[in-house]
Amino acid sequence: MRLKSKFIYAKSEVDISAQPKTDFKVMLVMHGLGDSLEPYQIFTQEVNVTNLHYLLLNAPMEYFTGLAWFMPDPPNPEEAVQKSTELVLNEINFLIEEGFKPEDILLCGFSQGGCMAFNVAKAFGKKLGGIAALSPKTYPYMLNSFPEDFYETPVFMAHGNFDSVIPYEQTKAFADTHMADHKNFIWKEYSMDHEIDIDEIHDLRDWLNEHL
Numbered sequence: 001m002r003l004k005s006k007f008i009y010a011k012s013e014v015d016i017s018a019q020p021k022t023d024f025k026v027m028l029v030m031h032g033l034g035d036s037l038e039p040y041q042i043f044t045q046e047v048n049v050t051n052l053h054y055l056l057l058n059a060p061m062e063y064f065t066g067l068a069w070f071m072p073d074p075p076n077p078e079e080a081v082q083k084s085t086e087l088v089l090n091e092i093n094f095l096i097e098e099g100f101k102p103e104d105i106l107l108c109g110f111s112q113g114g115c116m117a118f119n120v121a122k123a124f125g126k127k128l129g130g131i132a133a134l135s136p137k138t139y140p141y142m143l144n145s146f147p148e149d150f151y152e153t154p155v156f157m158a159h160g161n162f163d164s165v166i167p168y169e170q171t172k173a174f175a176d177t178h179m180a181d182h183k184n185f186i187w188k189e190y191s192m193d194h195e196i197d198i199d200e201i202h203d204l205r206d207w208l209n210e211h212l
Helices: 040-047 077-097 112-124 147-153 169-177 198-211
Strands: 005-009 025-030 052-057 060-064 066-068 104-111 128-132 155-160 185-190
Touching: 005 040, 025 077, 025 112, 040 052, 040 169, 040 198, 052 077, 066 169, 077 104, 104 112, 112 128, 155 169, 155 198, 169 185, 169 198, 185 198
Parallel strands: 025 052, 025 104, 104 128, 128 155, 155 185
Antiparallel strands: 005 052, 060 066
């Protein structure tokens, strides 16, 4: 099963099968709870990194007027995230079949999408081009059993000091645990609520340009 998606190069949709795979990388972008891929078309224009393509993904579950990767506050978070994780892994495998190498594939997610980025990287088990987790939802089980190659994958993690949806302290504790052993883990915090800030986008752009 494939997720509903939109593949974007710069400001235009493209046919992925018609593009050379040697001169660019691709970032899978996963939205937050109750949202969809549509607003993230603007996000890709603001990030605006040369030779970086974007595969915007829609979560598979309906949630009020939007979509969800998993239902909020699940009794077993690890089990709840599993189905969507497998669907995103299908997208990665599709990209690999199209000629991309794992190190040319990045994961980016906001809120629930940030949770997905870490879970997909954990399940994939190989080094990726990077992980960008913006105000991500985290769970205690995510602190354990990451594959060795996860610690070779560059990570950009950010959160707002005044987040009223996902506590700052929760995300910072997750970051502190992984930063201790990770070779390339960047932590950023901003004076904002549960949102994506323009300063955050600028920092993300700089990080992407450094690692592409």
